[in-house]
Amino acid sequence: MRIDGVDRIDHIDMEAVTAVLREAAETAILPRYRALADGDVTEKSPGEVVTVADREAEALITRRLRALLDVPVIGEEAAAENPALLAALPKARYAWLVDPLDGTANFVAGRPSYAVMAALVRQGETVAAWIVHPATGVGYTAEKGSGAWRDGVRLRRGPASADPAALRGAAFTRFLPDAARAHVEAARSRFADAGLGTKAAGVDYPQLAEGTLDFSLYQRTLPWDHAPGTLLLTEAGGTAARHDGIPYRPADDRLGLLAAADPRCWQTVHDILINFA
Incomplete structure (x- = not known):
């Protein structure tokens, strides 16, 4: 270097x-x-x-x-x-x-x-x-x-389906507040698959970049967990942003992160899993 x-x-x-x-x-x-x-x-x-x-x-x-x-x-x-x-x-x-x-x-x-x-x-x-x-x-x-x-x-990550029922993703709910966890659990059935993921961000993000997953929802966003994967995903053409739509940065210690195949997929999943208040 x-x-x-x-x-x-x-x-x-x-x-x-x-x-x-x-x-x-x-x-x-x-x-x-x-x-x-x-x-x-x-x-x-x-x-x-x-x-x-x-x-x-x-x-x-x-x-x-x-x-x-x-x-x-x-x-x-x-x-x-x-x-x-x-x-x-x-x-x-x-x-x-x-x-x-x-x-x-x-x-x-x-x-x-x-x-x-x-x-x-x-x-x-x-x-x-x-x-x-x-x-x-x-x-x-x-x-x-x-x-x-x-x-x-x-x-190069291709776009995901516009139909939520065709999307495959992961939503790890362990660290979510009770109301948010209950909402996510109830909403899982709206997708083709929305399990807990591998419980390893270093495995989930490559699956997003390669097309095995279409989205992944996280609550904790420790920088060593998410800095490598979010760059891999976004450089492949995907999207990783906070719940307010601001792109992920490792020095930002707020909770909540949604990674997805593309901006449209991100918004679709966001509307189903996050916009529930």
Whole structure:
């Protein structure tokens, strides 16, 4: 990576960052998949688990990314121990975001729906993103203004159906207020499918970009969960916006996010799942 005289990155070695995530997967994560020992899993907050794989992968990724570009690294596990790290995100000219093991609960349960993710943020806006699926070896990348890719093949998300009954999506309701949760549960039947998703944003967003899903509704919007995937989706031609229609930015810590295949799909799903008050 190079930085010019006005402190602006003019080239990003996308493959170098992908290699870092693959190294973390191969050395810290895959050897423990379906092989976690007693004591390898702990609860970091009520209902939220963390494993030794999460922590070792994040430490490795943090070292490697700083060697590529020495700017603040905000990792999920580091921020869990020191929440003040997140305060640097809106102020930093550049910062790395790292989710070393997205979908930890799936990983612990032996399910393959988990991912390793990173994003580069410039002045509060995501400008590059990486997602690796260790279970399959598939890797995704996106650069702002330059497109989205799966293992070197360009992703272009086509428009979804105009008929809600033909749409397939996900609505994870765990963190919704009671009234909103009840409304979403009642509205699921209006779609062809509207389950809970994979419970891993790093798996859901590629499905949106590739056309397996048409929409996904989230309440919590932690930046390491959503910065990589929203850039992948929007660079493929999709839409990711807050409930008021403002595009997602990782430094914005408000609740609520709807990702969809295209603006029309976003509005259709928004009218059914969100505009109910």
